[in-house]
Amino acid sequence: MGIKGFVEGGIASIVAGCTTHPLDLIKVRMQLQGETQVPNHAVQTLRPSLAFQTTGGAAAAPSSAIHVPQPVRVGPIATGVRIVQTEGVAALFSGVSATVLRQTLYSTTRMGLYDILKQKWTDPEARTMPLGRKIAAGLIAGAIGAAVGNPADVAMVRMQADGRLPPAQRRNYTSVIDAITRMSKQEGITSLWRGSSLTVNRAMLVTASQLASYDQFKEMILEKGVMKDGLGTHVTASFAAGFVAAVASNPVDVIKTRVMNMNVEPGEKPPYAGALDCAIKTVRAEGPMALYKGFIPTISRQGPFTVVLFVTLEQVRKLMKDF
Template sequence: MGLKGFVEGGIASIVAGCSTHPLDLIKVRMQLQGENGAPKINPAPAVQNLRPSLAFHTTSLSAPGSIRVPLPQPQAARVGPIAVGVRIVQQEGVGALFQGVSATILRQTLYSTTRMGLYDMLKKKWTDPNSGSLPLTQKITAGLIAGAIGAAVGNPADVAMVRMQADGRLPLAQRRNYTSVFDALTRMARQEGVASLWRGSSLTINRAMLVTASQLASYDQFKEMILEKGLMRDGLGTHVTASFAAGFVAAVASNPVDVIKTRVMNMKVEPGAEPPYAGPLDCAIKTVRAEGPLALYKGFVPTISRQGPFTVVLFVTLEQVRKLLKDF
């Protein structure tokens, strides 16, 4: 019975992950926007020389008495999720929206199968046999434990997925051009060492704990509240409502960690050169300094847009898979 929960959760997660992969790719591209556009310190700011209003003779730009006014620096345009998606299709083709989908399948197989199965196992174990209820705190605890273990197992596929999704934004000469998730994992281990497969693992684990606890626990809680108050019957409408609410909670809780995770995993470390980020905290500090605090919520719209449908597809598919496997 315990193994069955892993199988059901894995199948549902793979279906949900593949169906929402384009939104996840757009989210990753948005999270990396501005990373290479950090403001550089110039020896002297651009200035415009204004002559005093009563000056009658043309003088050189550095003439005494001229007024030096700093020129406004151009600001990088902010690009939304729709524009990012359109640009990807125009520049890389429609197929680019599914770049890295093999890594998504492996990630869901390792990460989501583990977290879904463990969460279901812990939930059944801790549920009061008499009342059939489980307090929210214990649901959150189950989510934290399941998410941490699942993330540790699936981190290599997560790194490969981020790199494959981000590759199209790089100049042709700098692209990694992984042909598949297995090519990515093999080349990373050979060129950067086996430890590179767990790059950003602390962030992956933290994010997974937040996502699993907020997504699965809040879904159960919202669903119970809807049914207890008699707002809706137990059916597709309840599942969709609870799923979108859970997706929003998960997006708010996890987005800052997700941005840092994406950047740390995607950073290119040249042999003998100092890496762009010394670690997650260094990445967070540099990101906030260069782009402002709101940079930690880059990709938030596609994150919500993905989390909602992902959770809906996940739980609707899960219910159907459970029906198919009920006799096993």
Template sequence: MGVKGFVEGGIASIIAGCSTHPLDLIKVRMQLQGESAAPKAELHNLRPALGFQTTTSQLGRGLPPPARVGPITVGVRIVQQEGVAALFSGVSATVLRQTLYSTTRMGLYDILKKKWADPRTGTLPLASKIGAGLTAGAIGAAVGNPADVAMVRMQADGRLPIAQRRNYRSVGDAIGRMVKEEGVTSLWRGSALTVNRAMLVTASQLASYDQIKEAILANGVMKDGLGTHVTASFAAGFVAAVASNPVDVIKTRVMNMKVEPGSPPPYSGAMDCFLKTVRLEGPMALYKGFIPTISRQGPFTIVLFVTLEQVRKLLKDFWN
């Protein structure tokens, strides 16, 4: 019974992750906009790419970074400057990440939900669902962090000047080079943030989906079918996006930072990144990329749960 939950969750997660990968890439690029810790050379090269003119004197005076652009503009410029295939940069890392992280969290959540359910009614209180989500998310994130680091770097690579790009060929190449060049510990860079984000996402996403779906069915609003699944999953995606975006911004920046030999890292840790981001860019910088986050989280969650429900139906007759 336990293995079935992992298989169902893994299949649904991989399909959802691959189908919404371009939106996730745009989100990452937007979260890195205006990053104050970026080298001046990178900022100088990035501004013209975004349609702004920058002079050396402006950089020297420490003027603020270019105005942020929206997700559609970011997407169009990625296609114009890097080609359509760039929208799927890091998709191999997404597949590995979903295989490790999402399969683990979905399977564990299913096990905990069944184990903690009332044996008489089969129901589980919201608090217990949240607890199951927090636990499953933490374990899944710890398992999948290497793929998460590789995915962020591969997605962000195109925004760097050509000379500074890492040019990973695949997720395997990314992980191998990280171990060789930066040590094994680099695979778990930002792991505390990944775990915190995963706990928030899993608890808010899975628990709210179950709770909203149960409420819809209990109140007779809709029958158990596609309409219910889409409604509950979209609402769950919105809740997850609001809860996780601040942590996601910091996670993206810490994972993506490039440490030059002999130089101190741009951020000493998550808290340092948080303080620099808020101090130099304002509190709302923590919600950079929110539009693509919800634009991705909504479809991702819908595809995830609709696919999950269909996979459950298909496997029901073959795997009890």
């Protein structure tokens, strides 16, 4: 039974990940708006002109993560159109190989573990699991899944963000394997777990809110007799779960994207000292709402992703019920 949960969750996750990949790419590009990474040797030149931008007259960021005034920020549709115009339609699927690997490692693990914990912690008499246990199961499953899938997550963020850089600064990874191999050689094996604390925190929030919410909404709909157990119930419960997951995870997602994407030059200080440093610099330079950058594409992606995930999962379970 345990292995079956991993297989079902893995298939559903890969289908959902590939289907919504362009929306995820647009989200990443929007989360990086307002951030310009400048080589450290240029920081001293820029510092005098940027000093007045910081809060309370404090000195500008002492690393290469300089937040420079950007052109008027554009929405998800305009961002998508601009990507197609400047990089071609294929650019919307940049990093899709990393998405497949990430879903194979991360989502297969979290879905399978959640299924195992759900079976162990469900009250045999009531045949339901209390909300608190659902959340706990989601937190545990999300944390372990994120730790396993972090290398693919870093590779995916970098491949999705590459097109926004000038041609001379692009990493031009040819595949997720190329990205992971080059990162290991050029930046050390530990670079594959860059931002892992953020990935784990985000995954715990997403998994707990997404899976627990879906089960809870589904149970409420069925108990109240609003709808029968079918496609309508699955779509309604999954979209509601997607909204809850997007609200809970967006701030951590923004910081995770920036930390993973930062350009660390050999022998030089990283743009961000860590997650907290990144959060402080982002809020100080761009305001608190910067943590909700990309929220529209996040919910635009999280909603469909969660719907496709659970609708596919329910269908796969039906097909595999006799196995």
